[in-house]
Amino acid sequence: QVQLVESGGGLVQSGGSLRLSCAASGIIFSTTDMSWYRQAPGKEREFVASIRGIAGGHTTDYSPSVMGRFTISRDNSHSTVDLQMNTLKPEDTAVYYCQAVYFFQTFWGEGTQVTVSS
Numbered sequence: 001q002v003q004l005v006e007s008g009g010g011l012v013q014s015g016g017s018l019r020l021s022c023a024a025s026g027i028i029f030s031t032t033d034m035s036w037y038r039q040a041p042g043k044e045r046e047f048v049a050s051i052r053g054i055a056g057g058h059t060t061d062y063s064p065s066v067m068g069r070f071t072i073s074r075d076n077s078h079s080t081v082d083l084q085m086n087t088l089k090p091e092d093t094a095v096y097y098c099q100a101v102y103f104f105q106t107f108w109g110e111g112t113q114v115t116v117s118s
Contacts (some may be wrong), residue, residue: 002102002105004100010114020096021080021082022080023078027107033051036097036099039094039097040091065091
């Protein structure tokens with residue numbers, strides 16, 4: 001049974017930082033491509049960042065809206081993927097979701113709320 005559990009969300013002032021973490025279980029984590037998405041109120045879920053598994057050389061990709069401010073990383077020994085978010089803006093306010101693509105199936109966590117006050 002695949003499980004993804006996000007943590008680290010909260011309330012932060014504009015310009016501040018937060019670090020999100022996603023703990024995965026039920027998958028061979030090192031070979032799994034992992035991503036972060038977010039969904040703001042009244043908007044569709046959107047891509048934030050991704051990091052490939054070992055076969056993809058841990059290549060990272062970012063949405064232009066977060067490039068240079070957010071950093072995605074993974075720890076294969078602990079089956080976690082983190083999202084370091086710096087210079088946060090009010091428009092970053094959203095529920096952030098961890099995603100895993102495993103054997104052509106997509107799995108999601110429950111999400112963690114990030115609120116950035118102006």
